[in-house]
Amino acid sequence: MxxxxxxxxxxxxxxxxxxxxxxxxxxxxxxxxxxxxxxxxxxxxxxxxxxxxxxxxxxxxxxxxxxxxxxxxxxxxxxxxxxxxxxxxxxxxxxxxxxxxxxxxxxxxxxxxxxxxxxxxxxxxxxxxxxxxxxxxxxxxxxxxxxxxxxxxxxxxxxxxxxxxxxxxxxxxxxxxxxxxxxxxxxxxxxxxxxxxxxxxxxxxxxxxxxxxxxxxxxxxxxATKKYGNKKIAIEKASQLRGKLNSIMQNEQLYKNANIKSSDVAKKIGLTTHQFSQLLNDNLGLNFASFINEYRIEAAKNMLQNNSNLTLEAIGYECGFNSKSTFFTTFKKLAGTTPSQFRNQS
The missing domain is CATH 1.20.1070 (Rhopdopsin 7-helix transmembrane proteins)
Known part of the structure; x- marks a missing residue:
């Protein structure tokens, strides 16, 4: 050879x-x-x-x-x-x-x-x-x-x-x-x-x-260490955290902050960043961006129906998006239609 x-x-x-x-x-x-x-x-x-x-x-x-x-x-x-x-x-x-x-x-x-x-x-x-x-x-x-x-x-x-x-x-x-x-x-x-x-x-x-x-x-x-520890969050515990999380998001409107981080939200509900990620990924089936964007789009829908004097771009910024293109793309993805079409149909 x-x-x-x-x-x-x-x-x-x-x-x-x-x-x-x-x-x-x-x-x-x-x-x-x-x-x-x-x-x-x-x-x-x-x-x-x-x-x-x-x-x-x-x-x-x-x-x-x-x-x-x-x-x-x-x-x-x-x-x-x-x-x-x-x-x-x-x-x-x-x-x-x-x-x-x-x-x-x-x-x-x-x-x-x-x-x-x-x-x-x-x-x-x-x-x-x-x-x-x-x-x-x-x-x-x-x-x-x-x-x-x-x-x-x-x-x-x-x-x-x-x-x-x-x-x-x-x-x-x-x-x-x-x-x-x-x-x-x-x-x-x-x-x-x-x-x-x-x-x-x-x-x-x-x-x-x-x-x-x-x-x-x-x-x-x-x-065989897991990213989040040894156990998945129990269903009952996850349900309680989800209710607390939704209440905070609705009342404090954290999603309006364009620079919001997962650690900011985690602190609000008394979890570490990793625990909060576990709650989103394993129990809600979402990542942080998707979670925040769902609240932003729901808020945008409400404003499109009730604030006809505001431009689409202004509504996007008000709801936490940092650019018009990101707002339009995310809205289309989650709502299945564009912001202008949604406003016309309302």
Whole structure:
């Protein structure tokens, strides 16, 4: 093997090897024993097996079909365990979280049936491209589902409504890494086949650097610490807080302040900023901007109906919007019509 090929093999295989080592750590040694560590360990194991298959097949095209099928079957479980991991970190108290058992109850038999009825060696034309492409599409669907779980966190990374936390960056990085891997493998006919393994090795070490140089993120991995603490706000408690919050928003009209921050509102109802974010995200299904804008638009509707002498722009500013375009865009989004159309219909 030439020196260049030896180096290529070393760097591409290194990621798969270290991925397996990490998976064993999370499965067997990580403390405390938490379901999120189990999911992360299995996710890394499945991904490392898939990557390892790519490496050995690239350098040994005569690799047994059994190994090829085993690697592709492992890839079938990468997406699901990624989703289970994100779910276990973001909201482990959710009753729907236990749905992972039903996912596996459907996916494991499906993988076994397809594997036995249509073995790779005898049905290459079926596996390539149909089954393989289906596996990658399924993986991508689970990535999208994971993105949906942290949609407010992702949005916060860009608009900075609240302080960005380590867990937000960690989860976002994992999802971006998975997207890059899926794209790399899905379009393997257009790029070098080994690119997926090299991408994984690179991303794995980037993430490891992030873990070991960020103590907060390290606690997320090893202790499964949640952003908001150990428990979701109880329904009864959330209902009381929601009533108090609505009363304050209506009476003090905090939404009229164009520079209002989540910390300002949190103080009014006696919560920390993180607790307030939890109330909005988990119990109301809103981020801070959406929450404030709902009050602003309701106030704008009232003014459009009762203050015909005010211009649309003046109403927008009065209700807390800092620009005419933002007011018009938000009004259209929430009311389904423009401010001028709403005024004419009233």
């Amino acid at each position: 030439e020196v260049s090929r030896e180096l290529l093999f070393f760097f591409s295989a290194l990621g798969a090897f270290n991925g397996l080592v990490l998976s064993l750590y999370f499965l067997l040694f990580a403390k405390p024993k938490h379901i999120s560590n189990i999911f992360l360990g299995i996710f890394l194991a499945m991904l490392s097996i898939r990557i390892g298959k790519s490496v050995f097949f690239h350098f040994n095209p005569e690799l047994s079909f059994h190994y090829l099928q085993f690697g592709l079957t492992a890839c079938f479980f990468v997406g699901p365990f990624l989703y289970f991991y994100v779910k276990s970190i973001t909201n482990p108290s959710d009753k729907a979280f236990n749905s992972w058992k039903y996912h596996l109850a459907a996916l494991v038999p499906l993988a076994l049936i397809v594997g036995f009825l249509y073995p790779f060696k005898e049905h290459i034309s079926l596996w390539r491209p149909y089954i393989i492409k289906t596996i990658y599409i399924q993986w991508f669907i689970y990535i999208l589902a994971s993105c949906y779980l942290i949609r407010y966190r992702i949005k916060n990374l860009f608009i900075r409504e609240e302080k960005t936390t380590s867990i937000d960056i960690w989860l976002f990085s994992i999802l971006i890494g998975n997207i890059l891997l899926v794209v790399s493998y899905y379009f393997t006919s257009f790029v070098n086949y080994i690119s997926g393994a090299l991408t994984f090795s690179f991303l794995l070490y980037i993430l490891l650097l992030f873990v070991f140089y960020n103590k907060k993120n390290k606690s997320i991995l090893f202790n």
